[in-house]
Amino acid sequence: MSEASKNNLVIEARGLVKRFGQEILAVDGVDLAIEANTIYALLGPNGAGKTTPIIMLTTLLEPTEGSAKVAGFDVVMQANDVRKTIGVTFQETTLDKELTGRQALNYHARLYGMSKDQRQAKITELLVLVELEDAADRAISTYSGGMKRRLELIRGLMTDPNVLFLDEPTLGLDPQSRARIGDYIVELKVNRGMSVLLTTHYMDEAEQLSDKVAIIDHGKILIEGRPSELVDQMGADVITIAGQGNRDDFIEKVNDLSCCETITTGNGIIQIGVDSGSRRLVEIISLANERGFTVEDISVAKPSLGDVFLKYTGRQFRD
Amino acid sequence: MSAAVTLWSKHMVKSIHNQMEMTGMLIQPILWVVLFGVGMGSLLGPSMPGGEDIYITFMLPGIIALTASGGAIAGGSTWLNERLQGIVKEYLAAPIPRLSILMGNALSTVSKGLIQSLIILIVGIIVGANITSNPLGWMGGLVLVAGFTLGFAGIALSMASSTDNMGAYHSMIMLLNLPLLFLSNALYPLETMPTWMRIGALINPTTYVVTGLRYMLLENGAEFAKVDTIPLWLCFVAITIFTALGMWLASSAFKKSLK
Ligand SMILES: Nc1ncnc2c1ncn2[C@@H]1O[C@H](COP(=O)(O)OP(=O)(O)OP(=O)(O)O)[C@@H](O)[C@H]1O
Ligand SMILES: [Mg+2]
Numbered sequence: 132m133s134e135a136s137k138n139n140l141v142i143e144a145r146g147l148v149k150r151f152g153q154e155i156l157a158v159d160g161v162d163l164a165i166e167a168n169t170i171y172a173l174l175g176p177n178g179a180g181k182t183t184p185i186i187m188l189t190t191l192l193e194p195t196e197g198s199a200k201v202a203g204f205d206v207v208m209q210a211n212d213v214r215k216t217i218g219v220t221f222q223e224t225t226l227d228k229e230l231t232g233r234q235a236l237n238y239h240a241r242l243y244g245m246s247k248d249q250r251q252a253k254i255t256e257l258l259v260l261v262e263l264e265d266a267a268d269r270a271i272s273t274y275s276g277g278m279k280r281r282l283e284l285i286r287g288l289m290t291d292p293n294v295l296f297l298d299e300p301t302l303g304l305d306p307q308s309r310a311r312i313g314d315y316i317v318e319l320k321v322n323r324g325m326s327v328l329l330t331t332h333y334m335d336e337a338e339q340l341s342d343k344v345a346i347i348d349h350g351k352i353l354i355e356g357r358p359s360e361l362v363d364q365m366g367a368d369v370i371t372i373a374g375q376g377n378r379d380d381f382i383e384k385v386n387d388l389s390c391c392e393t394i395t396t397g398n399g400i401i402q403i404g405v406d407s408g409s410r411r412l413v414e415i416i417s418l419a420n421e422r423g424f425t426v427e428d429i430s431v432a433k434p435s436l437g438d439v440f441l442k443y444t445g446r447q448f449r450d
Numbered sequence: 451m452s453a454a455v456t457l458w459s460k461h462m463v464k465s466i467h468n469q470m471e472m473t474g475m476l477i478q479p480i481l482w483v484v485l486f487g488v489g490m491g492s493l494l495g496p497s498m499p500g501g502e503d504i505y506i507t508f509m510l511p512g513i514i515a516l517t518a519s520g521g522a523i524a525g526g527s528t529w530l531n532e533r534l535q536g537i538v539k540e541y542l543a544a545p546i547p548r549l550s551i552l553m554g555n556a557l558s559t560v561s562k563g564l565i566q567s568l569i570i571l572i573v574g575i576i577v578g579a580n581i582t583s584n585p586l587g588w589m590g591g592l593v594l595v596a597g598f599t600l601g602f603a604g605i606a607l608s609m610a611s612s613t614d615n616m617g618a619y620h621s622m623i624m625l626l627n628l629p630l631l632f633l634s635n636a637l638y639p640l641e642t643m644p645t646w647m648r649i650g651a652l653i654n655p656t657t658y659v660v661t662g663l664r665y666m667l668l669e670n671g672a673e674f675a676k677v678d679t680i681p682l683w684l685c686f687v688a689i690t691i692f693t694a695l696g697m698w699l700a701s702s703a704f705k706k707s708l709k
Binding site for chain 1: 452453456457460463464467468532535536537538539540541542543544545546708709
């Protein structure tokens with residue numbers, strides 16, 4: 132890698148490993164190379180190891196092995212420099228519910244050494260953004276889940292960070308708020324040059340927002356790429372089949388067909404990426420009958436990131 | 451340092467807005483003085499040379515020490531609460547010295563302890579304790595209280611960093627708190643104790659804060675204090691060591707919890 136492109140990396144991780152005790156291997160050798168001014172999404176089922184890398188990159192825990200840099204600073208040796216340049220929204224709430232929303236934002240900014248005028252201007256701007264002006268002077272304990280989430284999100288933006296970490300930022304938000312937050316994340320990238328590393332449970336969100344996604348499971352990155360690239364790998368259409376019978380034989384025969392680009396078997400569901408769904412449907416059903424596999428449900432659809440996810444993790448996204 | 455002040459101010463603002471906490475904080479020392487001091491005074495006072503008022507005067511430093519340790523325990527549970535609720539993550543991600551996170555908590559604990567000590571002294575004066583009017587005595591006394599509170603707060607913070615269970619924290623700290631109060635000269639003079647208790651009392655920081663407070667705060671305090679044959683300078687040395695020990699315990703337990 133040339134020096135120029137290397138300097139353009141805002142997050143670099145090499146062989147990142149995190150163990151908890153002897154038993155649990157939460158992160159198992161993760162490499163990351165995230166370019167500045169991009170949105171990067173980590174996708175994976177529950178417990179896959181999405182949060183733990185974020186915890187290490189945001190300097191809360193030191194890696195067991197490996198190293199990482201954020202904005203050019205080492206997360207262990209130069210932790211304080213990393214902290215100055217990042218904003219974080221953790222997956223689980225870190226709000227002090229006895230404070231009012233305004234107090235929470237104000238104290239947060241004070242910890243980062245912002246002046247009073249800066250703080251007030253920023254607080255007003257951000258409260259309007261997520262429509263919390265009216266609730267700003269109420270105790271956070273009286274907020275709904277979505278209101279807390281929105282508050283926590285803008286708290287991470289108080290300090291105009293260069294690099295933003297968002298661990299499931301839109302969890303628990305209604306579709307309208309999600310869309311709004313999504314637009315804003317893109318705006319942060321486009322207009323303010325921020326770089327964003329996020330995790331999400333919403334495939335459509337990952338597909339729309341992110342420049343790159345990585346699918347992670349059992350602490351390892353299984354595949355990484357632009358969402359469109361990953362989806363294209365699946366073929367033009369995806370045929371999804373549920374059924375019973377001589378499964379293995381059927382799958383083997385499908386694999387032999389030249390039209391079929393991918394086979395996935397997870398949760399008893401068979402997915403076949405094909406060049407043209409409408410043309411191959413009949414062919415595949417008759418092959419199933421021939422091989423003694425009873426089709427109970429079959430559908431044809433354009434492939435999505437969800438199908439990619441299923442292919443690599445063997446699990447439906449909502450597992 | 452400014453981060454510690456920010457966290458200190460956050461804790462203070464929260465406490466002031468919490469009516470229940472405020473009421474408890476203000477009423478509790480008054481109850482101690484009135485119920486315990488006056489009650490015990492009328493019971494034990496007649497047996498002491500000088501009568502009831504003498505016992506209240508004798509007792510007051512002990513009540514201050516007790517209230518200070520209660521405040522330190524509350525400071526520890528504030529810290530544990532912040533850990534359990536994830537609030538500490540916000541501090542950890544911020545560009546502030548790790549130690550200032552603990553300092554913010556310790557500072558607010560000490561501030562509250564000092565406010566409570568002042569209330570105790572004022573109520574003590576009202577119910578007839580002989581408190582000095584020498585401002586240096588008050589200053590010295592408050593320094594001792596601050597040091598003792600910090601030391602105890604350090605122990606409480608170290609325990610609160612080592613467990614994730616509020617019940618466990620409280621039962622552990624109560625185990626410590628009881629002998630700290632009763633195995634000292636707070637309630638009765640050292641000379642009245644059996645030898646094993648006296649040895650216990652002599653390694654107990656409470657004894658030194660109580661003796662020091664008697665020297666500094668009471669009218670004719672030296673009369674009270676000297677029965678225990680502990681010189682004033684030793685009180686300050688012992689409390690300084692205790693403060694340092696507490697802070698060291700707190701910071702090493704905190705660092706361990708970050709691994
Ligand atoms: N503090 C911890 N102590 C012990 N094990 C942990 C700890 N944190 C995470 N783990 C384990 O590490 C693995 C990865 O956890 P992590 O929180 O990174 O997953 P995740 O992908 O964020 O999951 P989710 O989608 O549920 O948030 C899990 O098996 C989890 O049980
Ligand atoms: Mg997670």
